Amino acid sequence: DTGVSQNPRHKITKRGQNVTFRCDPISEHNRLYWYRQTLGQGPEFLTYFQNEAQLEKSRLLSDRFSAERPKGSFSTLEIQRTEQGDSAMYLCASSLWGQTQETQYFGPGTRLLVL
Amino acid sequence: SQQGEEDPQALSIQEGENATMNCSYKTSINNLQWYRQNSGRGLVHLILIRSNEREKHSGRLRVTLDTSKKSSSLLITASRAADTASYFCATDARTSGSRLTFGEGTQLTVNP
Numbered sequence: 516d517t518g519v520s521q522n523p524r525h526k527i528t529k530r531g532q533n534v535t536f537r538c539d540p541i542s543e544h545n546r547l548y549w550y551r552q553t554l555g556q557g558p559e560f561l562t563y564f565q566n567e568a569q570l571e572k573s574r575l576l577s578d579r580f581s582a583e584r585p586k587g588s589f590s591t592l593e594i595q596r597t598e599q600g601d602s603a604m605y606l607c608a609s610s611l612w613g614q615t616q617e618t619q620y621f622g623p624g625t626r627l628l629v630l
Numbered sequence: 631s632q633q634g635e636e637d638p639q640a641l642s643i644q645e646g647e648n649a650t651m652n653c654s655y656k657t658s659i660n661n662l663q664w665y666r667q668n669s670g671r672g673l674v675h676l677i678l679i680r681s682n683e684r685e686k687h688s689g690r691l692r693v694t695l696d697t698s699k700k701s702s703s704l705l706i707t708a709s710r711a712a713d714t715a716s717y718f719c720a721t722d723a724r725t726s727g728s729r730l731t732f733g734e735g736t737q738l739t740v741n742p
Contacts, residue, residue, distance in 0.1 A: 519672075548729065557718050557732030558673070571729060606672060610728070617728060618663065623672040 519622035521607050527628045528597055535593045536625045540609030547590050548608040548619060549582055551575065558606055564590060565612060597629045636719060636733040644741050649706040651736040653719030654699075660722045662695055663730065664704050667716045676704075676717075711742045 520539045528534050540547045546565050550558035561580070562572045566587040576582075579597075584590040594601055604626050608619040637652045653662070661680045665673040679686045679695045679702065686693045692705040706713055716737050720730040 546728070550730075550732075555734070557720075557734050558730075560729040560731065563729060573729075604670075608673075608730075612728065617661075617722070618675055618678055619730060620675060621665070621673040626670070 519607055519609050519620055521605075521622040521625050523625060524623060525626050525628075527630065529630050530597060530599060532597055533593065533595045534597060534627065535591055536605055536607075536627075538590045538592070538607030538609075538622060540589070540607070541611075541620060542588075544609035544611050544620075545587070546610045546612045546617075546619075547584055548610070549590070549592050550606040550608065552604040552606055552624070553602075561592075594627075597627075599629045602627055602629045636717070636736045638736060639734070640737045640739070642739040642741065643709055645709060645711055647709055647740075649709050649713070649738055649740070651704045651717050651719075651738070653702045653704070653733055655702075655719075655721045655731075655733075656700065657721075657723045659697070660728075662693075662702050663720045663722070664691075664693060664702075665718045665720060665732075667718065667735070669715075673718065706738075709738075709740045711740050713740050714738060 522537045548563040549561040552558040564584040579595045582592045604624045606624045608621045610617050610619045635654050663678045664676040667673045677688045679693050690707045695702045716735040718732050718735045720732045
């Protein structure tokens, strides 16, 4: 049984650089979510997909952020022109929408440090 | 903005004792979920309780939900050192399209 996987697990970058993270959901799951978590806080919703359609984006998702799920399977989250305030853990989750109890299963996260 | 608020923010107990964490939220919900997070790691799903349920059990975990008070509690019985982690409640609001809104968490330390 393969859970949600995320790559890379850690990323250190310099301010102004672009970074891209990948999330592979549980294979039969049709919904995929991105959250961001800063130290000492709970995760905050960024965006989610149902299959390949991006259905909702948080106001936290500035125009420097873009997410895709081109074939309804894996997803990428790109941050352009990174800023120090982007340093956080980026978490991906997936779920099987349509069940009576929609549990979101989280990956291990990608920890981003912007210098 | 965060909807849920956990109480207490930190809890330190001895192994074998019970730990109770509370969560309050503000809007109507479809369900409420509890997650555990070990330091710097991903979140592990513990239990989901639907809005029409009042209590649910899973192993050493007991969750209650009071929708009239917009609150939930998580009880961990007979705690172990391995239970040391942060615990978050997350709500799936009726109007949110199934995104989860998390509280700031309770840091539980179980001393051996």
